[in-house]
Amino acid sequence: MVAPEVTLTQLNRADGSAAYTHNGYSIIGAVNGPIEVQRRDEQPEEATLEVNVRPSAGVGTPRERHLETLLHNTLRSIILTRLIPRTLVQITLQVRSLPEEDTSTGVNTSLTLLPHLLHTAFLSLLSASIPLCTTLTSVLVAYPSSTTKSSTPLLSPTANELLRAKPIRSTHVFAFSGDRRLLLNESDGKFSYEEWETACEMAEEVCCKEEDQGGVSLGDSMVVDGAVQSQNLEKWLREVVRRKVEYEQRWKSAT
Amino acid sequence: MASALTVVLPGDVVAQDALPTGTGKKKTLTLGPGLRHIPPNTVTTTVAGTLVTDNRKNAALVEYNSGRYTPFAGDLVIATVNGSAAENFNCLLTPETPPAALPHLAFEGATKKTRPQLPPNSLVYCRVASAGKDQPPELTCVDPSTGKGEGLGPLKGGMLFKISLGMARRLLAPKSELALLDVVGAKVGFEITVGRNGLVHVDGGNVRTTLAVGRGIQEVDQKALGESGQRKLAADVLKSL
Numbered sequence: 001m002v003a004p005e006v007t008l009t010q011l012n013r014a015d016g017s018a019a020y021t022h023n024g025y026s027i028i029g030a031v032n033g034p035i036e037v038q039r040r041d042e043q044p045e046e047a048t049l050e051v052n053v054r055p056s057a058g059v060g061t062p063r064e065r066h067l068e069t070l071l072h073n074t075l076r077s078i079i080l081t082r083l084i085p086r087t088l089v090q091i092t093l094q095v096r097s098l099p100e101e102d103t104s105t106g107v108n109t110s111l112t113l114l115p116h117l118l119h120t121a122f123l124s125l126l127s128a129s130i131p132l133c134t135t136l137t138s139v140l141v142a143y144p145s146s147t148t149k150s151s152t153p154l155l156s157p158t159a160n161e162l163l164r165a166k167p168i169r170s171t172h173v174f175a176f177s178g179d180r181r182l183l184l185n186e187s188d189g190k191f192s193y194e195e196w197e198t199a200c201e202m203a204e205e206v207c208c209k210e211e212d213q214g215g216v217s218l219g220d221s222m223v224v225d226g227a228v229q230s231q232n233l234e235k236w237l238r239e240v241v242r243r244k245v246e247y248e249q250r251w252k253s254a255t
Numbered sequence: 256m257a258s259a260l261t262v263v264l265p266g267d268v269v270a271q272d273a274l275p276t277g278t279g280k281k282k283t284l285t286l287g288p289g290l291r292h293i294p295p296n297t298v299t300t301t302v303a304g305t306l307v308t309d310n311r312k313n314a315a316l317v318e319y320n321s322g323r324y325t326p327f328a329g330d331l332v333i334a335t336v337n338g339s340a341a342e343n344f345n346c347l348l349t350p351e352t353p354p355a356a357l358p359h360l361a362f363e364g365a366t367k368k369t370r371p372q373l374p375p376n377s378l379v380y381c382r383v384a385s386a387g388k389d390q391p392p393e394l395t396c397v398d399p400s401t402g403k404g405e406g407l408g409p410l411k412g413g414m415l416f417k418i419s420l421g422m423a424r425r426l427l428a429p430k431s432e433l434a435l436l437d438v439v440g441a442k443v444g445f446e447i448t449v450g451r452n453g454l455v456h457v458d459g460g461n462v463r464t465t466l467a468v469g470r471g472i473q474e475v476d477q478k479a480l481g482e483s484g485q486r487k488l489a490a491d492v493l494k495s496l
Contacts, residue, residue: 008321015323034323035351078265080291080301085388086353126265129322131291131301134266178266241303242262248320248421249260249305254481 001156001206003236004119008127008244016128020120023158024099027116029124034087041088047081048088053117056095063110070114071121074175074184078122080131089130091121099159107142107168108188112159114173115140118184123240135178137207137233141199143191145169153199155206172196174203178234207233261306263317269298275310287316288325320421324349324452326386331427333410333450334381334394336373344373346381346394348452355392357381362396363404371409378410378456380448410448413458416469420453422476427451434482435471438489443496447472467492 004022011017014030051071053064115138122136142154144165170189289302304319334346345354359370386392396407426449445459459465
């Protein structure tokens with residue numbers, strides 16, 4: 001699996017932003033907050049969260065509203081909303097481009113987009129330094145319905161892979177927190193409980209770091225810059241943050 | 256320097272031995288921004304950045320340079336007056352945030368008869384008197400013990416420049432020495448006022464100096480110039496004057 005490409009704090013007017021590209025999905029996320037909230041949305045003890053998803057073409061449809069609801073509920077559980085009461089955190093996600101084959105794969109396109117939206121939103125929140133209680137990583141798992149060979153699930157498939165494995169029997173999106181809790185699961189299609197469990201374990205493997213490697217010092221791991229090949233999203237996230245920190249601290253080493 | 260950084264992600268548990276141990280008088284551990292205490296004795300991070308510990312002050316914090324300014328009591332800020340109410344000026348520290356209150360009487364020498372007249376959009380250099388998540392921030396321009404302004408008050412002339420929060424912290428640090436300001440300041444006179452909320456006010460007496468100095472500071476911030484880079488920039492700035 002190729003790690004997603006990210007540029008943090010790309011927009012200079014927003015409080016935090018991230019430009020994200022992975023497998024042909026390209027999204028820009030911007031976060032503003034904590035800012036003043038409209039009186040009718042104000043919550044006395046919590047921050048209000050507003051998520052806007054803009055499609056790559058046209059105006060938002062019920063599909064985008066559905067994605068917004070999913071994102072809203074997932075992000076709410078990782079933002080420490082009680083630390084910034086009576087404020088608004090506004091998240092805007094603009095889909096820039098989708099892979100060409102996206103519509104012809106025959107699977108629910110909102111599920112293939114969801115992990116990317118989650119990553120972009122999380123990275124924008126990191127960039128805006130909104131208080132969070134944990135990290136978030138997400139992945140898509142798809143089961144092709146081949147009757148002849150044993151159906152091995154596809155992990156984070158590209159649109160092209162999905163097209164070739166057509167027809168797809170079921171697709172699953174999982175999102176995990178840094179402490180290996182399942183934050184979100186959306187499944188579509190026909191599948192048995194065992195299949196779901198396998199998919200969930202696969203996703204957990206990719207999203208969360210292996211336990212025996214816990215507390216790896218960041219200095220020696222991941223020295224390859226540019227084309228980062230990582231099997232693990234947690235590691236990838238640390239690398240992104242390390243780059244952000246290095247960029248912010250570069251004045252200390254400058255001559 | 257860069258090798259000793261401890262990069263943290265939100266939700267990381269800070270190990271007990273990474274925190275400073277209390278020595279001497281200061282026994283209680285102070286947690287700065289970006290850290291959260293979960294009783295009984297777990298400390299976790301809430302933002303991404305580098306963990307900084309200070310053994311002498313027995314304090315730990317996460318340093319980061321992004322996001323919006325959040326007021327803390329004691330910070331020096333440049334506030335923009337938004338309007339005047341019965342007893343307060345409503346001021347903005349950052350755009351689109353709830354207004355901070357600056358009492359009419361919180362100026363040096365202000366009485367009920369002679370209160371300062373500040374039209375909307377005027378700038379005031381002030382200190383955050385109180386801030387917290389449960390009430391809007393309150394500002395003041397006087398030291399409560401002496402009643403003196405001590406450099407705080409309305410800012411006249413000059414121009415406001417936006418800088419990053421990290422740069423503002425750097426400029427306000429007790430031992431901050433920006434080579435650019437030293438070199439340029441030796442040749443031309445100007446006055447800068449740094450607000451913790453990511454703003455710097457420059458008054459150079461004339462438009463040319465003001466712009467040159469302000470843009471110079473912004474360039475040092477954006478390009479993260481070191482000492483030699485700043486000297487080079489300072490020479491360019493002086494040439495343009």
